[in-house]
Amino acid sequence: MFIRLNGLVPQTALDGDAEGWVLTVDGEVDTPLSLSLDDLKSQFENVTLQLVVECGGNGRAFFQPGSSGNQWTTGAVGCPEWTGVRLADVLKAAGVKSSAVYTGHYGNDVHLSGEEKDTISRGVPIAKAQEPEGLIAWAMNGEDVPALHGFPLRLVIPGYPGSVSQKYLTRIWVRDQVHDGEKMGGYSYRLPAYPVAPGTEVPEEDMVILEEMPVKSLITFPQTGTEVPAGQAAEVRGHAWAGNGDVAAVHVSVDFGRTWQQATLDPAPNRFAWQRWRAQVTPPIAGYYEVWARATDANGVSQPPVSPGWNPRGYGNNLQHRIALIAV
Ligand SMILES: Nc1nc2c(c(=O)[nH]1)N[C@H]1C(S)=C(S)[C@@H](COP(=O)(O)O)O[C@H]1N2
Numbered sequence: 001m002f003i004r005l006n007g008l009v010p011q012t013a014l015d016g017d018a019e020g021w022v023l024t025v026d027g028e029v030d031t032p033l034s035l036s037l038d039d040l041k042s043q044f045e046n047v048t049l050q051l052v053v054e055c056g057g058n059g060r061a062f063f064q065p066g067s068s069g070n071q072w073t074t075g076a077v078g079c080p081e082w083t084g085v086r087l088a089d090v091l092k093a094a095g096v097k098s099s100a101v102y103t104g105h106y107g108n109d110v111h112l113s114g115e116e117k118d119t120i121s122r123g124v125p126i127a128k129a130q131e132p133e134g135l136i137a138w139a140m141n142g143e144d145v146p147a148l149h150g151f152p153l154r155l156v157i158p159g160y161p162g163s164v165s166q167k168y169l170t171r172i173w174v175r176d177q178v179h180d181g182e183k184m185g186g187y188s189y190r191l192p193a194y195p196v197a198p199g200t201e202v203p204e205e206d207m208v209i210l211e212e213m214p215v216k217s218l219i220t221f222p223q224t225g226t227e228v229p230a231g232q233a234a235e236v237r238g239h240a241w242a243g244n245g246d247v248a249a250v251h252v253s254v255d256f257g258r259t260w261q262q263a264t265l266d267p268a269p270n271r272f273a274w275q276r277w278r279a280q281v282t283p284p285i286a287g288y289y290e291v292w293a294r295a296t297d298a299n300g301v302s303q304p305p306v307s308p309g310w311n312p313r314g315y316g317n318n319l320q321h322r323i324a325l326i327a328v
């Protein structure tokens with residue numbers, strides 16, 4: 001699991017101290033709630049799901065020209081098993097008013113400056129928050145959420161940029177407008193409203209919020225540069241996921257995209273989990289090959305061979321992953 005922090009790990013997380021932790025749900029609700037960890041665990045159905053968290057900037061390093069931010073290549077994604085309660089159930093208990101538009105998320109991490117201000121406070125449209133897969137989680141892979149991943153409580157809202165999955169969660173503010181917390185505005189997690197040439201200076205008012213993440217896949221086996229026997233089948237495998245929750249197919253190519261073959265795609269354990277895929281590829285004669293992988297979502301939208309949609313901060317790059325294969 002990758003780690004991304006915009007601020008400092010709170011002392012409570014470093015100490016593993018969840019004593020007196022309270023989650024507040026307020027704003028456009030009939031009944032504002034103050035919930036302890038025990039309240040959450042005892043008053044709502046406990047749910048365990050495998051959910052993808054992917055940083056909006058995963059793949060940023062492949063854009064040209066580059067942009068500031070973590071130079072992620074392929075690694076800013078993971079799919080642990082999360083245990084918690086449904087965000088939707090907690091919102092239902094609070095009674096979401098018809099005036100509700102968006103959520104605003106808050107945690108107790110400390111700004112890098114040390115000053116008392118939010119490091120990051122993002123949110124999602126109320127309909128997204130009411131989907132059954134969004135969790136308020138206290139466990140990751142069957143253990144307390146680790147300090148770096150949000151102990152003792154975090155949101156996991158799959159399909160959207162990882163930044164909406166607030167760690168060290170203390171408050172969910174139901175808003176009557178699009179949330180305007182830290183890193184909701186300007187160029188943060190925003191894309192130009194129209195396609196722009198790489199390097200364009202886009203006016204701030206032309207930027208729109210990045211919501212659903214695009215379909216994507218990774219080749220996780222074998223390691224790039226592996227030698228395989230020429231003329232024989234070699235197994236290639238990996239993961240695929242989509243921001244809209246449904247992967248339809250994965251294809252692989254060993255001839256630079258001239259021809260593609262369909263991979264075997266395992267079913268997802270639940271919606272918004274990544275799916276494993278595998279394929280047998282046969283390099284005909286000795287030489288240099290590349291394996292390219294391409295996932296397609298349920299709408300028939302698939303991954304491009306080059307970086308798509310350049311944007312000022314380098315978000316949403318789902319170009320096809322490729323590895324080298326040496327046939328001997
Ligand atoms: N409180 C808090 N939550 C946060 C962040 C943060 O800096 N502070 N970073 C966000 C971003 S940008 C991402 S990509 C994910 C990363 O989650 P992980 O570190 O558990 O992989 O957490 C999100 N939640």
Ligand SMILES: [Mo]
Pocket residue numbers: 004054055056057162163
């Ligand atoms: Mo992120």
